[in-house]
Amino acid sequence: MAVDQTARTLAEKVWDAHIVRHVDGEPDLLYIDLHLVHEVTSPQAFDGLRNAGRSVRRPDLTLATEDHNVPTLQIDRPIADPVSRIQVEALRKNCAEFGVPLYPLGSDEQGIVHVVGPQLGVTQPGMTIVCGDSHTSTHGAFGALAFGIGTSEVEHVLATQTLPLKPFKTMAITVEGELPADVTAKDLILAVIAEIGTGGGQGYVLEYRGSAIEKLSMEARMTVCNMSIEAGARAGMIAPDATTFEYLRGRPKAPIGADWDSAVQWWSSLPTDDGAVFDREIIVDAAKLRPFVTWGTNPGQGLPLSASVPDPAQIADPAQRSAAERALEYMDLTPGTPLTEIAVDTVFLGSCTNGRIEDLRAAASIMQGRQVADGVRMLVVPGSVRVRLQAEQEGLDQVFTEAGAEWRHAGCSMCLGMNPDQLAPGERSASTSNRNFEGRQGKGGRTHLVSPQVAAATAVTGRLTSPTDLTDASASANVNA
Amino acid sequence: MDPFETHTGRVLPLRRSNVDTDQIIPAVYLKRITRDGFEDGLFAAWRKDPEFVLNLPQYEGATVLVAGPEFGTGSSREHAVWALQNYGFRVVISPRFADIFRGNSLKGGLLTIEVPESVVERLWELAESDPSSRVTVDLQARTVSFADETVSFDLDDYSRWRLLEGLDDVGLTLRHTEEVAIFESNRPTWMPRTVAQ
Numbered sequence: 056m057a058v059d060q061t062a063r064t065l066a067e068k069v070w071d072a073h074i075v076r077h078v079d080g081e082p083d084l085l086y087i088d089l090h091l092v093h094e095v096t097s098p099q100a101f102d103g104l105r106n107a108g109r110s111v112r113r114p115d116l117t118l119a120t121e122d123h124n125v126p127t128l129q130i131d132r133p134i135a136d137p138v139s140r141i142q143v144e145a146l147r148k149n150c151a152e153f154g155v156p157l158y159p160l161g162s163d164e165q166g167i168v169h170v171v172g173p174q175l176g177v178t179q180p181g182m183t184i185v186c187g188d189s190h191t192s193t194h195g196a197f198g199a200l201a202f203g204i205g206t207s208e209v210e211h212v213l214a215t216q217t218l219p220l221k222p223f224k225t226m227a228i229t230v231e232g233e234l235p236a237d238v239t240a241k242d243l244i245l246a247v248i249a250e251i252g253t254g255g256g257q258g259y260v261l262e263y264r265g266s267a268i269e270k271l272s273m274e275a276r277m278t279v280c281n282m283s284i285e286a287g288a289r290a291g292m293i294a295p296d297a298t299t300f301e302y303l304r305g306r307p308k309a310p311i312g313a314d315w316d317s318a319v320q321w322w323s324s325l326p327t328d329d330g331a332v333f334d335r336e337i338i339v340d341a342a343k344l345r346p347f348v349t350w351g352t353n354p355g356q357g358l359p360l361s362a363s364v365p366d367p368a369q370i371a372d373p374a375q376r377s378a379a380e381r382a383l384e385y386m387d388l389t390p391g392t393p394l395t396e397i398a399v400d401t402v403f404l405g406s407c408t409n410g411r412i413e414d415l416r417a418a419a420s421i422m423q424g425r426q427v428a429d430g431v432r433m434l435v436v437p438g439s440v441r442v443r444l445q446a447e448q449e450g451l452d453q454v455f456t457e458a459g460a461e462w463r464h465a466g467c468s469m470c471l472g473m474n475p476d477q478l479a480p481g482e483r484s485a486s487t488s489n490r491n492f493e494g495r496q497g498k499g500g501r502t503h504l505v506s507p508q509v510a511a512a513t514a515v516t517g518r519l520t521s522p523t524d525l526t527d528a529s530a531s532a533n534v535n536a
Numbered sequence: 537m538d539p540f541e542t543h544t545g546r547v548l549p550l551r552r553s554n555v556d557t558d559q560i561i562p563a564v565y566l567k568r569i570t571r572d573g574f575e576d577g578l579f580a581a582w583r584k585d586p587e588f589v590l591n592l593p594q595y596e597g598a599t600v601l602v603a604g605p606e607f608g609t610g611s612s613r614e615h616a617v618w619a620l621q622n623y624g625f626r627v628v629i630s631p632r633f634a635d636i637f638r639g640n641s642l643k644g645g646l647l648t649i650e651v652p653e654s655v656v657e658r659l660w661e662l663a664e665s666d667p668s669s670r671v672t673v674d675l676q677a678r679t680v681s682f683a684d685e686t687v688s689f690d691l692d693d694y695s696r697w698r699l700l701e702g703l704d705d706v707g708l709t710l711r712h713t714e715e716v717a718i719f720e721s722n723r724p725t726w727m728p729r730t731v732a733q
Binding site: 315492493 | 552553554556558559562563564566567568569570571581604605606609610611612613614615617632634635636639640643644653692693694705706708709710712713715716719720723724725726727728729730731
């Protein structure tokens with residue numbers, strides 16, 4: 056196919072639309088449409104502004120919430136951990152001083168920053184969105200260029216509403232065909248990460264495309280884009296389409312009337328042009344995907360749930376072999392053990408990856424009429440207060456609590472264990488979150504990343520389980536009751 | 537930020553790949569609201585092992601960390617850079633860094649250098665056979681010198697200039713405030729705002 060020099064990718068179009076200043080030999084200065092802020096990566100940035108006598112240029116394009124370290128129990132009481140409390144109080148003081156809108160603990164709009172943005176409708180196609188959190192890639196599901204930044208960059212955006220950036224390369228991840236009925240967006244992205252590796256996306260913006268991606272709901276698309284960082288890419292994007300527009304229509308911050316029409320017109324111009332060239336392309340056959348879990352200590356160390364713990368001796372690459380040996384030692388796993396025989400103590404359902412209403416519905420549909428296995432603790436942590444309220448309206452909280460799970464308040468919770476929700480040393484979890492790093496969910500804790508459906512089935516049997524392998528015997532009541 | 541020109545120091549050989557930011561500094565250590573004092577969280581879990589390389593007396597005072605590929609994967613926490621700097625590291629060498637960590641380090645004045653795995657292997661062997669050996673990093677020349685070899689590394693001119701001068705990005709960008717204002721005046725009015733309109 057002839058290369059069309061004028062054809063551009065989605066990522067390039069969004070980039071080009073935000074260049075404030077371009078000088079050869081320097082990074083481009085890009086305008087930032089939305090800056091999301093939370094308590095952990097912002098205090099030093101606000102201090103920097105104060106020390107230099109600077110203000111926040113656009114408080115009206117900035118939004119803060121409390122999520123990373125907040126408790127998910129007894130949220131009406133002062134935060135028990137004094138250090139966490141000081142950090143949250145610092146955010147409140149900084150937002151008040153600099154005029155930044157904040158949704159604090161107790162507000163109906165509080166929640167994980169990457170759940171809050173989309174549900175309010177402030178996340179829209181074609182925007183540039185940043186946050187001092189690597190899972191900002193979530194917002195790319197709308198066709199926004201969204202990526203995580205460090206605290207120095209947080210300060211830079213607060214002061215200037217811009218960022219100096221070097222252009223990314225582009226990679227297409229084309230997923231064609233039909234996903235099997237028991238395969239979710241989480242399985243898809245875990246399989247992609249296992250394929251390209253934790254460094255495979257380094258320097259790239261990923262664009263997920265193809266018929267299987269087009270059929271995904273917005274929430275499933277967010278799950279996919281969320282974990283782009285786990286493949287080393289700073290951003291993942293999906294072209295906006297009718298699904299995107301329908302999700303946005305009527306949200307509190309979505310445009311209305313003639314503005315809506317103007318917006319849709321621009322959004323519709325964003326998808327990658329025919330003939331545009333990606334620096335790299337990966338093709339995935341959706342029909343071949345299966346429920347997927349991780350066995351190791353990085354998100355690239357994953358396999359279909361029907362497989363067995365790998366034998367490091369069979370891995371040719373020496374660095375990967377020694378990483379696998381270390382991972383199996385940490386995870387206390389023996390090569391050759393079927394993954395479905397791995398027993399867990401804890402199941403965590405939540406996070407910016409899988410803490411939205413569709414995730415809770417999917418898990419609840421499996422847990423309906425079933426019980427959490429003896430000796431297993433299951434935490435269900437909605438991604439936001441809005442998700443929690445919606446779930447309660449639908450009675451999902453009843454399904455979880457009747458099954459023996461704990462129904463918690465919104466926050467990042469056990470995904471990173473900054474609050475009291477942690478694994479104890481040696482405990483093993485099936486977790487719908489995004490990272491299985493050593494100690495991520497608590498010092499000495501062991502994490503298997505799974506979809507909400509596998510998490511629910513695992514809670515019922517006490518070992519890693521696909522919902523299709525649940526027997527009727529595990530249901531103590533009529534599922535259709 | 538202090539200017540960075542050259543640095544000479546001893547090597548800490550960290551024979552691990554995929555050193556993620558949760559290993560560099562676990563989340564429970566991220567609650568401080570200052571930029572200092574993070575050295576106590578550096579590799580906190582691994583340091584519980586007395587045989588961990590950071591605990592070995594022969595490497596005390598090492599300022600150049602040499603690690604395997606995919607160093608700094610994971611979260612955007614700049615605390616990972618601060619923890620390394622607060623502990624006393626000035627340079628990290630690896631075959632490949634995660635993007636956000638690399639950006640954070642270069643903004644904060646921690647020089648991160650990518651060299652081929654074979655060079656990392658030779659640096660590890662050197663530090664393990666003679667922990668007192670010194671490595672010199674010359675940012676002007678973009679070279680790393682040790683034993684009898686000198687290896688070049690890539691770093692874009694702009695990042696190098698900022699590090700050599702010790703420049704603050706915010707100050708540089710504020711010189712272009714007029715261009716930012718012009719851009720803003722052309723943004724569609726329907727784009728979302730976070731405060732009541």
